[in-house]
Amino acid sequence: MIATLCAMTALIQTGQEFNWERANLDNGSAVIVQSLPNAKQISVQLFAAARGVQETPETHGMRHLLEHLLAKGVNKDLDRRIEAKGLFMTADTYRDAMQFEVRALPHQLRDAVDVLGEFLKEPKVTQEEIDKEAKILAQEFALQSSSTLLSSSAWTMGYGPAGLDPMGTLETLSKATPASIAQLYKKHYNPANLVISIAGPITAKEGIDLGQKLLAPLTGTPAIDWVRRPAGRSARGDAEMAKGSACGAFVSGYSEGETAWTIAAAFGVVTEFEDSFFLYTPSLQNGLVVVGSAKARDYISKIDSLSDAESMGLFRQGKINARAWLRNRLNTPSGAAYWRGYLGCQALGARPEYLLDNLDRLTPDQFRAGFENLKSGKAVEVVGGRL
Amino acid sequence: MNALLAAMILAPAAFQTQESHFTEVPIASEDKITVQALVRTYEFNPDEQTAVQVLVGAMRDGSSDYSRPTMRRNSAPGYEPQFVLMPDHIRVSVTVDKGELSTGLGMIVSLLRDPLLNQEAIDAAVAEASKPADTAFQLALRPDIHDFRKLKRDQLVDLHRYLFQPANTYVVVMGAFDPGKAEQEWNERTKDWKDRRVAKRNYYGKPPTMRTTSTEQVTTAELFGPNIKPSDADFPTKLLALYALGVGKGSSLHRVVRDREALSYRQEAILWPSPNGFRARFLLAAIPSDQDAALPEKMRNLLAEDIRNWTKTDLDRALGMATASLIEGIGPNPLYWGDGGPLGKDLPDRAFLMAYWQMKAGKIWDPLVLVDDLRKVGLDDLKNGGESLILTAMPRVISGKK
Numbered sequence: 183m184i185a186t187l188c189a190m191t192a193l194i195q196t197g198q199e200f201n202w203e204r205a206n207l208d209n210g211s212a213v214i215v216q217s218l219p220n221a222k223q224i225s226v227q228l229f230a231a232a233r234g235v236q237e238t239p240e241t242h243g244m245r246h247l248l249e250h251l252l253a254k255g256v257n258k259d260l261d262r263r264i265e266a267k268g269l270f271m272t273a274d275t276y277r278d279a280m281q282f283e284v285r286a287l288p289h290q291l292r293d294a295v296d297v298l299g300e301f302l303k304e305p306k307v308t309q310e311e312i313d314k315e316a317k318i319l320a321q322e323f324a325l326q327s328s329s330t331l332l333s334s335s336a337w338t339m340g341y342g343p344a345g346l347d348p349m350g351t352l353e354t355l356s357k358a359t360p361a362s363i364a365q366l367y368k369k370h371y372n373p374a375n376l377v378i379s380i381a382g383p384i385t386a387k388e389g390i391d392l393g394q395k396l397l398a399p400l401t402g403t404p405a406i407d408w409v410r411r412p413a414g415r416s417a418r419g420d421a422e423m424a425k426g427s428a429c430g431a432f433v434s435g436y437s438e439g440e441t442a443w444t445i446a447a448a449f450g451v452v453t454e455f456e457d458s459f460f461l462y463t464p465s466l467q468n469g470l471v472v473v474g475s476a477k478a479r480d481y482i483s484k485i486d487s488l489s490d491a492e493s494m495g496l497f498r499q500g501k502i503n504a505r506a507w508l509r510n511r512l513n514t515p516s517g518a519a520y521w522r523g524y525l526g527c528q529a530l531g532a533r534p535e536y537l538l539d540n541l542d543r544l545t546p547d548q549f550r551a552g553f554e555n556l557k558s559g560k561a562v563e564v565v566g567g568r569l
Numbered sequence: 570m571n572a573l574l575a576a577m578i579l580a581p582a583a584f585q586t587q588e589s590h591f592t593e594v595p596i597a598s599e600d601k602i603t604v605q606a607l608v609r610t611y612e613f614n615p616d617e618q619t620a621v622q623v624l625v626g627a628m629r630d631g632s633s634d635y636s637r638p639t640m641r642r643n644s645a646p647g648y649e650p651q652f653v654l655m656p657d658h659i660r661v662s663v664t665v666d667k668g669e670l671s672t673g674l675g676m677i678v679s680l681l682r683d684p685l686l687n688q689e690a691i692d693a694a695v696a697e698a699s700k701p702a703d704t705a706f707q708l709a710l711r712p713d714i715h716d717f718r719k720l721k722r723d724q725l726v727d728l729h730r731y732l733f734q735p736a737n738t739y740v741v742v743m744g745a746f747d748p749g750k751a752e753q754e755w756n757e758r759t760k761d762w763k764d765r766r767v768a769k770r771n772y773y774g775k776p777p778t779m780r781t782t783s784t785e786q787v788t789t790a791e792l793f794g795p796n797i798k799p800s801d802a803d804f805p806t807k808l809l810a811l812y813a814l815g816v817g818k819g820s821s822l823h824r825v826v827r828d829r830e831a832l833s834y835r836q837e838a839i840l841w842p843s844p845n846g847f848r849a850r851f852l853l854a855a856i857p858s859d860q861d862a863a864l865p866e867k868m869r870n871l872l873a874e875d876i877r878n879w880t881k882t883d884l885d886r887a888l889g890m891a892t893a894s895l896i897e898g899i900g901p902n903p904l905y906w907g908d909g910g911p912l913g914k915d916l917p918d919r920a921f922l923m924a925y926w927q928m929k930a931g932k933i934w935d936p937l938v939l940v941d942d943l944r945k946v947g948l949d950d951l952k953n954g955g956e957s958l959i960l961t962a963m964p965r966v967i968s969g970k971k
Contacts, residue, residue, distance in 0.1 A: 223899060254828075262819030266885040268893035270817070270900035285899045314831050321834035324787050324856045327704060423786060425703070453646070476703055503646045568784070 199535070200512055202522060203386040205394060206530065210374025210405050213393030214526050216381040216518045224382030225515035226294040228282045228301055229527035231375040234406050235366060237277065239343050243319070243350010246275045247358055248366055250315045251307050253282070255300045264297055271297060275348040278465050279527050280370065285516065288383050295392040298378060302400065304367050307360050316355040323349060328424040328476035329459040332564045335421035336430035336472055340414035340562040345470075373397065374405035379523025381515040408528075411467045417562050424566035427481040428459075428474025431555035432562075436464040436525065437532070441471075442504075442540030443552030448473045449507065450493070450500025450549070451485055451556060464521065464537065466528045473556065474564070482563045485556050497549045505541045508534060590735070592923060593751035594743040601645050602744035602751075603664040604677045605920040609737045609928050610658055612844035615776030617728070619715040624725045624732075625654040626694030627686050628661070632679035643672050648917065650676070653908045657842040658928060659732070660907060664917050667745035671754060674742070678758045681733050686726055695720070701783065706835065709789035709852055709967055710909055713777035724770055731767045735759070739928045743920035780967055788857045788969040790864035792872075792962035794849035799930040801846075803954060805942035810954035811838045811849050813879065813887035814872060816894070816903045820887075821875040826853055826868060839905045842929075849958045857969040865964030876955040884948050891943050895936040 202216035235245060253273045254260060264271060269286045282301055284294040326334075326349070337345035378393035414432045431448065433441040445462060448471050452458035458481075461472040474481045488496075511517030512534060525532035554560060613621060629652050631637045640650045640663070648664035661680055665673040684690075695717045702708045742751040797807050815822040815838020822836040836853035853868060860867075893899040898914035906912055907921045926934035946954070 223897060259819075261817065262824070262882065262886055265817045265819045265893075265900070266882065266889040268889045268897070268899060270890075270893060287897060287899075317831040318827060318834055321831070321854075321856055325705075325834055325854055456641075456649075477700075499646070506646060 205390045211376040211397040214379045214522045215386040215389035225519040226284045227379045227519045228298040229377045229523040230280045231527040235370045237346040242354045249275045331424035332428035333472045335564045336562040339417040344411045372402040373400040377527040379519040381518035422567035425568045426476035427565045429482040430470035430472045430562040435466045437536035443548040444555045446500045446504040447552035449503040450496030590739040592741045595748045599744040603917045604673045606661040607739045608659040627690040628684045630690035634679040670746045705785040705787035712780040715777045716775040734764045739924040741920040741924040785969045788861045791965040792851040794958045794962040796846045798846035806954035812891045817890040839903045857971040861968045
């Protein structure tokens, strides 16, 4: 109790359109809660920012392996226990953060937050467990969808090693040891990297109190700076194992105007062309907006071939769809907790409203500029190697 | 009138007419309207399966009143019209923005009664159907290889006339409209749509063959379980056993096949429609190897061994997962009923489920009643149910490219 009171910082951020609050703890961690009174479920998420452990060729995929090992829980029976109560946990590793999500009913908030506590304990693993999990990861590599493969290729073509995906390779994973996993965990799960993000029909106080109890006792080191991803370069190439084609438009941070313009243009494109996909992960860093299709090998040509009138004809629908995409997510427990937590673990003041504001204010000229980012010569073009 | 009252008691917000299998569910808080039309099919002869696949594909090109681009423009953003063939029904799904009830109903009625089915649409459907599915998992779900060469347009037109009759059609309209409006407009638009006698042709093309290899970099292995019916006394037992065997990360498939044996990354148990019931299907996806052919039996033996060791923990977990997924939409959903993937909680799938269960079981879908039945299943029954699903299941393998 005393530890919790000492760690309590006055709430420094609240929302307007969306009812959310953030509490920052002395150890650098934070709890964010968005109230959604009409929702029927809660989403309780833990984010560990990749500050200090970003992907390099030498460590490629180690974070992903750590996620797999952590997800089993302290006694390796986590899923079996929580599923009996009707809770369901998923895990993901992104370039900027690792995420655990527990979905539950509102009255199960305490149980759901307790689940996150399993991931705040250093995992005890043997070499045998690591090797077995690496075999499972090899299976996962084989199952990647064409859209994922096209996107990964676009990132490495456009950003080089700074664009490495978190999946990894068997070669690097074969070098993992219990000691290297423990060391990675300590850095990755430094309290200054941690955010608990909760959304659903609960009050901010309920969520913040429970989250703080979990995070406050943790000790670590001050946050270190992100390694900035340099500007990307347009390129063309293949993704051997993928079908279809895609283009990746370079964007800077999620809150920059041009990012919103490009997202809206991308939505215009996917509305126009059937069987399209759209991929974007919100980041403070330079990134990509990827659009493509697993069924078309000439996706960027189709974009290039649109006249100015045709592309501007997509402005209205692109803007509407982009705004709806983000708003809808912020109005669901899972989407709201994800967006706030993912951005919130990257920087103190990061919030999805910046992107929403830029989308709301989008002008035709801005849309046109965003559209140019999708075209050949500016974007990364990837063609799948499989028919 | 009695039927109408009964429907109101069971689902107060829904109004159903007996003659036309039509139900409207006005929901003021929604911002969209969805129209789900299901056409009940039957156990097609092997040579008919090819024809009906092309028929459904060709319907994507629209009707005499609504072209494909027009349908897309009329649809709510992110809700393209859907045309899906499942073993027991054809699903036509249209979702529009609030205020566009007439447009939504107009599109559905036009598609049901007067699809274009011109040669261009048929050729496009054949071209699309000839392509293998996007992923290995989708290939495994629908492993048939069809030969479309002998199909003729008039055969498809006849098949459409035979299938798309009011008595076979179940429609649910759900979303933002005033009570009574959807029913009123449906009745107006279909007042001259009557069942009629249509002779069924006997020959439509070559029977499909079963795929055993693919160019995917993934092998899929399956245990294709026996047929079970919703009216079976042990349906709840078998459904719960499905959850215990393969739904969730604490299930037998995940714990044993993946975590212990590292045989796969993705493995699932699903309930797949059949012409007169459902099939429990247990699938896994793995890197191709020389051991592919042995995978189904390996899976069977591992699952059988795990069933013998099930405890109350497994029963409780299965019930927890079933309750969460069936009632709350939490966790994976094994009911692959509506479009070849798991049923969601969005408006179209909610409306679909209402229509589907009326068609399949002759009653309103009520997950609370179903979960109550699941709660009565004991551990021994669960084990017996699990064994009955896997011990007689047929093995299937689609070997990927090494």
